[in-house]
Amino acid sequence: MTVSNDVSLPDDYPEDHPLHGRLNLNRFIFCAGCLIGTAITAITSCLVERGLTPKDYAIVSGIGCTGRSSGCFKAPAFHATHGRAIPFASGLKLANPDLEVFVLSGDGDLFAIGGNHFIHACRRNIEINVLCNNNGIYGMTGGQCAPTTSIGDFTSTSPYGNIEPPFNLVSLAAAAGASYVARWPGYDVLRLKGSIMAAMDNPGFSFIEVLAPCFTQYGRKNNLGDAVKMLEWLRKQVVIEKNCPPHDAEYSHKNGRIVCGEFVNSPREGFTQKIKQLRETAQKKR
């Protein structure tokens, strides 16, 4: 992340812009060309298109480059601690089930330090929408290995090449019980937005993996070039498949094949609904 205080950013879009009043543009402190901003605007556009105002939703992020995304939303927005975005969002949703709750956080945040919370939130099918900005690395802290880093790749903590296999997030989410699972490249905003809408429709836990290369860390360490070159590198590997079972959704930079699409869309009753029913049972028994 390149934070420069010299560049003065506007606070907001002009008044006739559809996202006017929804974002703090001066908090977009990401490297120019980083797709974190795209995910932020995609979520915000969907909220606006749904006719939702900030009193209807809440945004939570953990710590990292993607962690800084929550500050960009003009909404009840929470910058939690590293790894804890999901339990924070769960607390919000459980105590106020009317809220549309989004988590936007990094792959390290959600799947290393916060991995346990992720699988349990999937299992509970709690009605929150989790977007993982997957750049395969710890962007903010200097480009260390993440649980999504491919075998053989170079990072600050794998100077001889990574020896650990990465998680396939789609397959992990599906196995843990997420009722909606999709993966898209961050540049494919239309499909990404379609999935965000579907996530809001799903009455349970929704997970969207957003592929968003980090040229500043990953690109530099693996000679993959600048922002544009890295997007081209990614585009060559992306294969969009329909009706692909989640466990066949290949995620392999090594094979040059990253299968994208919607892999799970099987709505079932969400956790806060179950809690409502539990209350009825408890109150009848009294």
Place this chain on the structure above:
Amino acid sequence: MSSGSQEKSKQSKLILTTGNYACAEGAIAVGCRFFGGYPITPSSEIAHYMSRRLPQVDGTFVQFEDELASIVAVVGASYTGAKAMTATSGPGLSLMAETIGLGFILEAPMVIITVMRGGPSTGQPTKASQSDVMQTRYLSHGDYEMIVLAPASVQECYDFTIRAFNLAEKYRTPVIVATDGIVGQMMEPVRYHSNFDVINRKGPQVPPEDYQPFEIIDEDLVPGMATAGSDYNFYVTGLTHDVTGSPDMTPEGAIKLITRLCDKVRRGRPEINDWEENHLDDAETVILSYGINSRGTPEAVERARQKGYKVGSVRLKSLWPFPEELMEKLGKIGIKKLIVSEMNYGQVIREVERFRHLGFEVSGMLVPTTIPFSPGFIYENIIKEMQK
């Protein structure tokens, strides 16, 4: 118990129950409607009770995957306006360390009950201890203040949990109720009275368009709290922030925020601090104890007084922020010796030693045991100390 006395206790609402249950019922009584927790001896009965009670009052109980999730969810729930809590014991509290700091810097009202057991590490899970009182104070990193209450009876479990919520709401900060394996699990008669005020947090004091989440309008240094689901937009972060909530990485920003957050609690000391005094009028030697370990002190003091020793005692009902006013008072009275009695190898005594300049000697009865000191043991120590 005869049926007659059962009838009577029903009328007077005097019931026989455990400290853990009393904490839980106190929480419900003062309006707690969210509990997130993870089982750990000797605190688990609080979770058991909450899982039964909360759904009856439209509340939410969740057993999370660990203590990290539990306390983070409590912060989240607090930011919807709910009164929220968790309960644990030493090992679980250790896992909550980082989030105590988050709750403090986000100024989220919340209550944590820790039922102290033997430590370090897994220690003696089913036993009692007072070896986590410094943990309750200095758990998290960074400069911060904690409010910690220390019940010594089942009745106080009920009363202090109510008070903990009220203080949390008033000061917008995490509050810990530090009980122990004995107070938590022993049974005593308790009155579930409704003879208390309910304090609710201060809301935003300006319209949404003028709202800044950490703007200070009142002298109490407590900002008005907006919640998710209202008309207010706000961003809160664990990074050092300015009044707008924006990260502020300047030294001035750190000084301004940290001093306000700490002073908010420090200034509240006269209201927060609470203790009990016994024979201070003529005491030359005073026993200081708290929690379960204070229960044997009065009898020991009486025995020593019958023998002509000028002994008194104080019992701390709140541990943190440390009751400096009490130390000053003891100095003014002119006591000669303060004996700190605690079920650990010396924790609160370190805080007390800071006040030696007030003219009294400090010594300790410090045993890292899991059973409270008997009156006989305390008595013998008093005599030994006074004959020195």
